[in-house]
Amino acid sequence: MIDVARLAGVSVSSVSNYLSNYPYMKPTTKQHIQEAIDALGYVTNERARSLRSGRTGLISLSIPSLTQAYFAELAEEIIAAARRRGYGILIESTGFSRERELASVTAMASKTTDGLILSPLALENADIPRLRGDVPMVLLGERLFGVPAPHMLVHNVEVARKLTEHLIAAGCRTIAFMGGVLESDHMSAEALRTKGYVQALEAAGMPVRPELVAGIVGEATSRKGVELVESMFASGVRPDGIVCYSDLVAFGVLRQLREMQVRIPEDIRVVSIDNLDESQYTVPSLTSVELGRHEIAELAVDSILRQLKEGRAPGEEIYADYRIIHRESSPAV
């Protein structure tokens, strides 16, 4: 930078000002500086800039795993949102380990990044105090509540209720929930979605039959979807509508139903939540709910940038808009 200043015949501060788009500068000065920069092939050293300015231009994104399509697609959106604002994203894949989730919080203190977008899956309520601090932070998902930081949430109850209402409106009378849980001690996406399903049934005066709610142990994969359908049908239960916990589960449900020569949607309607990229390509294509990934990404990044200016924000809950996308597995009625 000194070299640039010297070649342009100005001071380093003028070069710095120019680089920061300082408005009050003589056009000729700006021009000289730009010429010197071009001649020398000068590039600002972001490390030095960040040491001095206190900003790195980086935001940490801590998610369970990129192997899960939902998180990969969310990460993609967050990276795009950050890039539009001139920021980069440092991804930490935490597996499902509490230690690694905590580590990403601790790492913030070393100022490698300007903020943290955290999607906890293993942290416990007891860990909440460790999430205090003045580092810009945004939480994702329903694992933790009461953290003093903005929290991006999805209308889980409402989404599942609307889907179930849709099935009822379409004439379904025996509606199963694949990947649900009727009794739960803490809030989880499963529990909330099941709650919406129950609400819709009750509002319609329909019974809630436990044998229609199949739970998943461990990760919600499409293999689980296959197994749930198999065992439900084996036990003689025969639904005419299925709400799936997620698209991944739905993929398995669709496959197994086709395996069993069930016509979709004629015999059984299938609806789900996540609207993965892949869901438009399944056979039949899947009716699913777009959870507002794009909006979540934009709001999360914006919130980090705002907190950077105004300080850590308090524990507000922000709900993203959703949209049911009707496809072949359950057309609109």
Add this chain to the structure above:
Amino acid sequence: MIDVARLAGVSVSSVSNYLSNYPYMKPTTKQHIQEAIDALGYVTNERARSLRSGRTGLISLSIPSLTQAYFAELAEEIIAAARRRGYGILIESTGFSRERELASVTAMASKTTDGLILSPLALENADIPRLRGDVPMVLLGERLFGVPAPHMLVHNVEVARKLTEHLIAAGCRTIAFMGGVLESDHMSAEALRTKGYVQALEAAGMPVRPELVAGIVGEATSRKGVELVESMFASGVRPDGIVCYSDLVAFGVLRQLREMQVRIPEDIRVVSIDNLDESQYTVPSLTSVELGRHEIAELAVDSILRQLKEGRAPGEEIYADYRIIHRESSPAV
């Protein structure tokens, strides 16, 4: 750090030495320093450290899109490999844009990260000169050759040849390639894999029939797999074995074959390349090739770290091991 030094009754250099595991230190000194660190809750400022030391502890990973399962799974492996070595990964998702791929190269000059793992998809041979420089770099994939940097590759020809040989050994006599290209002016994964398929047929004295090689325009999705099967069968061609360009394509192929009541593997065997997570859960589960993602990730990160010490490495080509994973769609013979 000054505070820690003061509290511990030592100099800042001793604190720095301690933090860098300098060996020749009196145990009591080390202890005093650690106590002061604990008492003050001191955390090293990585920004300052990186300005002075020239290292950021970050590596850029530039890939087309996290939405593509192959890249998401590769990214996951690279993040894990980097973490094991105390490094973080900054992901740049380049879409399929040449500008963004170039941007990630330029960004390196600003020293935000210590190296770049680049998977180009849109760069052209004319861009190769811009990839010179002294920044640690590793290339991924078959888009560009002749770049002066280590290049991680997959045995595309060999993998496709082995898969085809397997089908031949299993008794298949009419083997299709879904997502191949017989004539191509540049090296691409499609062209190379098709080449391996052709080699195997020729070695077995079997004819190469163009109507058995179906090309894909645009992104290789499972929807394309569905369409290719539909149109091939519609035109009266009836293979007894199918090699798919990728697992995503294979997912569509499997679905469409089942839709058409074809028994797999009895009537048609299906094999593919990528071994995505999901491939073990399809119905039937998919015989596929594990391309050594793990090894690629390890070698790529190691190479960056080595280049950091020894300077930019020359343009060597490194091939990762692969492994055919036999599943239901085509069991081993």
Add this chain to the structure above:
DNA sequence: ATGAAAGCGCTAACAC
């Protein structure tokens, strides 16, 4: 085995 001091390359007051 430990300390003093000189920067790394930049930004931000503040002076002019």
Add this chain to the structure above:
DNA sequence: GTGTTAGCGCTTTCAT
């Protein structure tokens, strides 16, 4: 409008 200067918090010779 532009220049001077004092650090940001750390690492790294080089002394001792």
